Amino acid sequence: LNKKDILGREVTLANMCDERARMLQDRFNVSLNHVHSLAILVSTFHHGKNPSAIDQKTFGLYTERTAFERPLTSGVAYALKVPHSVREQFEKQHGWTIKKMETEDQTLVQDCIPEKLDPAPIQDEYAPVIFSQETVSHIVSIDMMSGKEDRENILRARASGKGVLTSPFKLLKSNHLGVVLTFAVYNADLAADATPQQRVEATAGYLGASYDVPSLVDQLLQQLASKQTISVHVYDTTNASAPIKMYGDEVTDTGMLHTSNLDFGDPSRKHEMHCRFKQKP
Ligand code: WA2
Secondary structure: OOHHHHHHHHHHHHHHHHHHHHHHHHHHHHHHHHHHHHHHHHHHHHHOOOOOOOOHHHHHHHHHHOHHHOOOOOEEEEEEOEEHHHHHHHHHHHOOOOEOOOOOOHHHHHHOOHHHOOEOOOOOEEOEEEEEOHHHHHHEOEEHHHOHHHHHHHHHHHHHOOOEEOOOEEOOOOOOEEEEEEEEEEOOOOOOOOOHHHHHHOEEEEEEEEEEHHHHHHHHHHHHOOOOOEEEEEEEOOOOOOOEEEEOOOOOOOOOOEEEEEOOOOOOOOEEEEEEEOOOO
16 A cells, blocks of 8 residues: 555544534533523422423423433433422321332342332432432432442532533443433522532432443444444543543444544543544555
8 A cells, every 4th residue: 555545544534523423422412401491490390380391291202202302311310409308298298218229239229229229328419319310210219329429420510510521331230331410409599609518519410321332332333324334433532541442332443543633521530532434455
């Protein structure tokens, strides 16, 4: 292969990779905006009205009907901020106990068999899911603060007022790695320059969306019908020395590699798309 052909291949690979990265990023951004507006919907019609205009039936119907607005998501849910002082009253009112995400036998949790889940041990506060899209109904009643990734997201979301992303982890009832996007819901109109402390105090709950990355990226690439030509990998590169693969098969080195940047809107996480030709020339 001469220099000109090599250069041509490099340009082709770069263009294909950038196009795919941009498509993934744009779709993610579309769904992020819609999840944000769902958080405002819950704030307005659940916390802002007495009696509330939202119950599980309404939330389930609305989120199912608007699922097309949230590309790449596998489901959305709403968890309430429950201080320990009102736990008993909360559990009585809902007719179930707040469940813990982690147990001795992790397989029970993964399969999400509600009657096998332990009640959440005593904590200062909890984040039980009260509303869910049908696709993630298995997380209703689970304390989202009892899972490491979900907890970190909740703490960061409510202190910042921004949409925040977890690192990739194995979602409940799924065999795939995924990420969760969280927006805090506040029960007061906060000034844009509110302090983290004021934000935490005004927090009413957490609106979250889960992304089953492998199946959703697969869908996207299928539409581009180029799976024969290039192999695509997506990494969380937040920790540059230990990237986490979120999408793609075993990496086979075919010489040429192009890396496209991915911006999923949370500045504290970094992502990259890596593309290779499947065949050597
Ligand atoms: N949603 C779906 N599957 C999960 C999951 C999750 N979290 N965590 C583990 N598997 C209600 O940020 C609040 C959603 C958490 C939101």
